[in-house]
Amino acid sequence: MAKAPRTAIQPTRAEDYPEWYQQVIRSADLAESSPVRGCMVIKPWGYRLWENMQRALDDMFKATGHQNAYFPLFIPMSYLEKEAEHVEGFAKECAVVTHHRLEPDPEGGLRPAGPLEEPLIVRPTSETIIGATYAKWVQSHRDLPILINQWANVVRWEMRTRMFLRTAEFLWQEGHTVHATSEEAIAETDQMINVYADFAENWMAMPVVIGSKTPAERFPGAVETLTIEAMMQDRKALQAGTSHFLGQNFSKAQEIMFQAENGERQYAWTTSWGVSTRLVGALIMTHSDDDGLVLPPRLAPEQVVILPIYRDDSQRAEVLEYVEALRSELESTQFAGDKVRVAIDDRDVRGGEKKWHHVKRGVPIRLEVGPKDIEKNSVFMGRRDQPKSIGMARNDFVGNVGDILQEMQQSLFDKALKLRVDNTRDIFNESDFRDFFSTTDEASAHGGFANCYFADEMAIEPLLKELKVTIRCIPLKDNEEPGVCFFTGRPAQKRAVFAKAY
């Protein structure tokens, strides 16, 4: 039997997907766990990726009329209580500040001192504290709409954590808007889930299904939650972003009222929407392979890395001069509206080790350049999503680098879409549903997306619990035809996507 070629990541996806995920993060130097339970350290390469995501999203938020602001980290305990479902959703996992100094402990070391009159919660999300501020800002219909976003850290005391996907502290953005009418707030909710879908598909190269959550899966306190759901390579779903129509629930809890044109005092309509560092986890699991991270070019901190190859100091001088000139040339070209991001890696490290360093970190294009390439005026190009490196004329590469990056961006998207299409089934009865989700190969496959008509969320809950499946969303598109519930056989208005999920 032929031995499988050795991969840079051990184990492979097929062998142990969850462990493969941790190893991709480790070998790409994206993040590591910290001494604080459930909190991670985001290392420079991971943080640059997050910064690129932030910049793209921030531009999209501003283009849709939003401004950034900053609200307090702490929420008085009494604020959380004001919206009943909200406190129900977050009280079970939050960091509680009860003291404001430390004093020497007679038994040695320190102990908390200066108890607070009212405990403070480290924000798990900011609807309540921002709502209290908006209540002051909003007086008249002329003060509306309020369209604000915040980039912040939040804390949810999750018991089982996994880097990027579920951590006690995470980084995110949370938009919070106020509107005079229900229609405007709903339009905002729709707009923002579409901004997220645009970002996921066109920047992350990650196809998503846009849909609404069922009542049991909604954000605590929301009237409607819209979501984008992506399929990971193990065929599990990942919720990548949500946009909530909050109706008047929070404006009633926080007294956000305005005087309408007709003079009447009315409760305002609010929305909130957010994406987080979880997107980094989604990106890793969508594109990476058994050799490590694969970055979609639009978000890659470095799009091209040049690896100079030489044997001695005189060659070194020649090669470095050449690659510096090559870098300048490449940086004067454009990809997706920005100048191409180029790095030269001239560290004193063996060639093979150096190449794999960049493979594992997911750099889209590697260029090896040595004296022979200079002679032939060529470069030796490795594209991260293709197995073999190829020689190219230097001018061809420089003239086409934007197209090559675009082709890779598209190819990653197409591949991810194909995985989803290949693993999505229309299922019409319980028996097929059970078969689809009863896989014996837990590590690498979890069925996929099942499109099923359903009539009653409560009725199918025991089955879902048994199979560890959840309703991901009711897709907004192509979902007008009624059908028959796969479980009860009763008439059903809508299809939903069912899947195992992160």
Added chain:
Amino acid sequence: MAKAPRTAIQPTRAEDYPEWYQQVIRSADLAESSPVRGCMVIKPWGYRLWENMQRALDDMFKATGHQNAYFPLFIPMSYLEKEAEHVEGFAKECAVVTHHRLEPDPEGGLRPAGPLEEPLIVRPTSETIIGATYAKWVQSHRDLPILINQWANVVRWEMRTRMFLRTAEFLWQEGHTVHATSEEAIAETDQMINVYADFAENWMAMPVVIGSKTPAERFPGAVETLTIEAMMQDRKALQAGTSHFLGQNFSKAQEIMFQAENGERQYAWTTSWGVSTRLVGALIMTHSDDDGLVLPPRLAPEQVVILPIYRDDSQRAEVLEYVEALRSELESTQFAGDKVRVAIDDRDVRGGEKKWHHVKRGVPIRLEVGPKDIEKNSVFMGRRDQPKSIGMARNDFVGNVGDILQEMQQSLFDKALKLRVDNTRDIFNESDFRDFFSTTDEASAHGGFANCYFADEMAIEPLLKELKVTIRCIPLKDNEEPGVCFFTGRPAQKRAVFAKAY
């Protein structure tokens, strides 16, 4: 007696400087206090200013070889204890997390539950938690230097807070670096204080004195603290940024060790350096006047605001078309390496009110454009730092907008420098020192900067306490000549800047 002209800000600086400061913030819509004690809400206009500061600083950090990363918000209590001076400095004012959920209180409402085994401190600064991580990263001299910066929120439970200047939670950046030698770490400390001085002077138009802190004023745990000190308009000093050489204090506390080239295991040398949203307060107090905020053009979110003037709908169409074209033209010009930032304010608000809105928000240039200006192909320009608006040919304005902004930038710096020069004295004896700082007009003047030789920090402490004066720094420049202590008459090696301070 002639009545003083009414100013947009009441009270004026001369009448009540601290209250004037609050009113400038309020009328420029920069920030407001929040329902959480000591925490503020940074409103969109204030946040855009901070974002511009961040971007400029971030570029300077990256140009000096630093990368961003992110470390946990929480610090285990035991970590703080490891460096003795450090815990002494921060234990008295920190937010302590003791529980990880809330449960129903039998007496009504909620109460903290799920006590933590070890309390967590919300970071007041991150030397300890980052140091613990660096201890894992650093093994060999080849792992050095580590040059990392973090943008983050921190919490110090200050009892007396003032917006931007001293708040319980604030936003900042903290650089944390590790080096193989003392010399390299000192060079880094010097480099970063110079980066801060460059930013203060060339972006904020705020002249600063660079100096070192005396032992009593150092960062808790530092071997040396370098600082930039600026003079506010009430002649008090404001510490605007600090860079700390930490020696081996934190590497010993955290076991940051490396194997040197000769094979020896050695403690590394570390630095840290930071600036915060306090800079926004410094900027306000340096340039603003009795009509409100004055923004240095390089940091202004909007550098030119165009105010279209018209009487009816047909004029409106004509004027708007004209100003849109004008904006495009202006946006194709450059100031300080960036395209000029232009806004059009076409809100339905009275002309006078609209003008004052932008005056109070500190926009550098206002352009009023109405049908008559269009006819004459002119604009009516108000520069925020000059009392009278003037008519100008449109082409002259468009052709020179970069120069006009640069002139204003320089003029703000010159004015601030003149204030400092006019209020700095070389003082050689106690009597003059007492006179200088014993002002009867507390609200508007606090002496200024006194340059004095001094021999013994402890000996002069009672005098400083009595006069509420502190040693701001020992300037690094022009400070080689020895002299005679103004207080003890003993020989002294160095001069220091003494001042009342924020």
